[in-house]
Amino acid sequence: MSDRAARTVVVTQRFFDEETISYLDAHGCEVRLADLPPGKADGELTEETLLQTLAHADGWIVGHARVTRQLLSRLPRLQVIARRGVGYERVDTAAVKDLGKVAAIAVGGNDACVADHALALMLAVNHRLRESQLQMNAGSWAILTGTDLYRKTVGIVGLGRIGRGVVQRLKGFETRILAVTANPDPGWSRQHGVEHVGLDTLLALSDVVSLHAPLTDGTRRLIDAGALARMKPTAILVNTARGGLVDDAALLDALKAVRIAGAGLDVYLSESDPAYTGVTAELIALPNVVATPHSGASTREGLIRTNRIAAQCVVAVLEGREPPAACVIADGRPRA
Structure with a gap:
């Protein structure tokens, strides 16, 4: 026609x-x-x-x-x-x-699949799935001690559709949920047991920090060396949102120095800035990083x-x- x-x-x-x-x-x-x-x-x-x-x-x-x-x-x-x-x-x-x-x-x-992916990364890093499989591939079946997600404190940065989906999925783990978001909805947060706090408090108290904010001038490299220094040494960072939210070079340094315990990453600064390609390669090679190729959706x-x-x-x-x-x-x- x-x-x-x-x-x-x-x-x-x-x-x-x-x-x-x-x-x-x-x-x-x-x-x-x-x-x-x-x-x-x-x-x-x-x-x-x-x-x-x-x-x-x-x-x-x-x-x-x-x-x-x-x-x-x-x-x-x-x-x-x-x-x-x-x-x-x-x-x-x-x-x-x-x-x-x-x-x-x-x-x-893609709200549901990205929220699922964030939970998958939390669990994979906490249970040290990558480290365990690398050891098994090398011939060692030594058991590595993981960490529960159950009843831990999870900090959600960004409570849009995907962030809210993560909150709903975390209910089954009986977690305490802290949140930082640009447009809080007090009624929704009360209904779902979400506590609104400042970013510094969220970083200091959270066992898992999960990023779900849009990339704007105000959120670019929100998680920098200073933010990572405020996290618990036993905490993990999960980013399924945008690579530009994190200073990946600072994250690499923090992981190498064991200033945080691990990271689950689906997005990378190198996606928008090729100068960070080498940093990404080093990040995804670390045993305490579970990495996927921007495939959460x-x-x-x-x-x-x-x-x-x-x-x-x-x-x-x-x-x-x-x-x-x-x-x-x-x-x-x-x-x-």
Whole structure:
């Protein structure tokens, strides 16, 4: 159909499910899946490659590629950019508005899987799973003494959707929960037994510090050498939010000096700053670090949910409707 051909949606992410493709097709969109190099994500594509890939796109469902002013200015046909995820520090929202486009995120799609992942990292580090397996691989079955999560104090930095999901999951462990958040909801916190404290108090009292804050000018490198020095030597740090929240060089120093007991990491400063690539390599080599490759949101179910939300945002814009307000991060469409 010519009508369908007029709406092209390019997807620069792997694992884009058939049900979501069918949804887009049913709404008159031709779906084109980018041919990503083996082992590469769209964040590693050059601007010229992205330009070629998106030359005829009306909608773009994106992962980690940088959505820059220079790129967008060379894509006049592109109307809407939808992130299959919730972080958007790589999207130039001012450029989106200036150029009359719309940018959206997939709010709510990956909350459950990232919250699960945070709990998995807490348990894996506390129970020394990586250290035990490394010893077994080397031929030693000596038993390492782990640490309970049960009835410990957990500090949550950021009580958005994912932070709240972590709180709910921790109930079964009978933990004491401390929180620092930009927009506290006293009623919700009372209902879930959350104590709001200052960051220094949270760091000093927590057995686990779990990060769930957005990356902003106010939170960048929130966990620096000083913050790590205020943590208990028996405590662990878990970061499933954004690498820029932590000074990874300071974290490496603290772990090497055993100033904290361990870390569970899904995100790294090197993702946004290549100068830290060597620091990341050293971090993930430590036996008391359980590391994953920014995969907390990548469960089959979570990706299907975020695929669908991103697709719904694209369809809404292409049909001249409003996407869910919570998903819109920039809207430059002219208003009557």
